Amino acid sequence: MKKNLLFVIPSLAAGGGEKSLVNLLSQIDYDRYNVDLFLFNHEGLFMEFLPNQVHVLPLPKTYRIFTQPLLHAIMKLLIKGKPIIAFNRIMFSYINKKIKDTSIKEQYSWRYLSKSLSCLEKKYDVTIGFLEKSSTYYSVDKVSSSKKIGWIHIDYDKLGMDPNFDANYFNKLDHIVTVSKECATVLKQRFPAEKEKVKVIYNIVSPSMIKSMANHKEYNLASKKNDEIFILTIGRLHYQKGYELAIEACKILVEKGLNIRWNVIGEGDEREKLSKLIKKYNMAQHFKLLGLKSNPYPYIQHADIYAQTSRFEGKSIAIDEAKILCKPIIVTNYSTAKDQITNYVDGLIVEMDPVSIAEGIEKMIINPDLRERITNNLSKLNLSTEDEISKLYKLLG
Known part of the structure; x- marks a missing residue:
């Protein structure tokens, strides 16, 4: 008999965790598993890539009202005879305005948001909260399941969360999955009582799919002029990604x-x-914010260098994708950088400041032998992680 699985994630908007889930769902054996997906938001760049076998659960009506603008939500909730949820909507708004830290905000506002979400009637064999914070909280609080798994895609200590809040939830999980050995070490140190639950499953990437999508011809990419060097970075426009360092390095x-x-x-x-900042440094002709792209692979293919100027990462899917397309890579020396890049072998690791980033890129530009050596080394690597799905099957039992 097929097992019933539920995956939970806030949305399928652009992001490494979201792309990782879509890749994972494309590899699951649907002869063995029925798969439901709960999303807090049904809009997102990767929605179109969901396999047909995945059943997306409808959003609860009360939750849909709760997430509307404050006054509109309160009025509707009161009309429907839900004064307690209306009060929680007010508190949700208050907490989100009072707390500045994004991660703490999501943690502490959950107690109010959760009041708009009823428990699911269906019982699952396994529930997987596929992103830290709300995905895990929903899995624990709102789902009846024989087994529960939380998935952490980041260096926990760098995200600024309150570990005391999470400890109560991690205690109720059967497994805590993370995406790199360094992230696993951090979790075990931060939550020693749960260290036996921590498992590493690398992000699933498919080299054959990436190479195929990189050759799609419908993309109107900017053509290079003369000796122009194309550098590419992929990631949310967020403090974590260190884009101001990149802009200064570009200058x-x-x-x-x-x-x-x-x-x-x-x-x-x-x-x-x-x-x-781009305007301030007069870099509009050199540093371009292209927005979201559902298929970034032609852009990676078109680039001369891939650069990741992050302050912290879990395990960057974009770096794995750049490696698959054999692009010389420069990364800043965040805590998990060495999990993906061996310095001067398959990329360069530079210090986390604009001067060091610029020096690393310049070194790559003026030294064609270095670029060629890195490209050749990348071409010899087996970068497929599709077999990681077998690790998940073992946890599913």
Whole structure:
């Protein structure tokens, strides 16, 4: 008999965790499993890539009202005779305005948001909260399941969460999956009582699919002019990604006379701030915010160098994808960088400041032998992680 699985994630908007889930769902054996998916938001870049076998659960009516603008939500909830949920909507808004830290905000506002979500009637064999915070909280609080798994895609200590809040939820999980050995070490140190639950399952990537999508011809990519060097970065426009470091590094390179075009694929709440910085440094012709792209692979294929200027990462899917397409890679020295890049073998690891980033890129540009050596090394790697699905099957039991 097939097992019933439920995956929970806030949305399928652009992001490494979201792409990882879509890749995982494309590999699951649907002869063995029935798969439901709960999303807090049904809009997102990756919705179109969901396998047909995945059943997306409808959003509860009360939750849909709860997430409307404050006054509209309160009025509707009161009309429907739900004064307690209306009060929680007010508190949800208050907490979100009072707390500045995004991660703490999501944790502490859950107690109010959760009041708008009823428990699911269906009982599952396994529930998987596929992203930290709300996905895990929903899985624990709102789902009846024989087994529960939480999935952490980041270096826990870098995200600024309250571990005391999470400890209560982690205690109720059967397994805690994370995406790299370094992330696993951090979790075990932070939550020693749960260390036996921590497992590593790498993000699933398919080289054959990526190479096929990289060759799609319908993309109107900017053509290179003369000696122009194309650099690419993929990721949310968020403090974590260190884009202001990239913009300053770009300025340094241009001032040295290098003809740089640095493209960024991604969207986020720092767009306005970054656009002002680009204008301030007069980098509009050199540093481009391209927005979201459902197929980023032609852009990776088109790039000369892939750069990741993050302050912290779990395990970057974009780096894995750049490696599959054999692109010279430069990453900042965040805590998990060495999990993916061996310095001077399959990329360069540089210090987390604009000067070091610029020096690393310049070194890559003026040293074709270094670029060729890195590209050749990447071409020999077996970068498929499709077999990681077998690790998940063992946890599913």
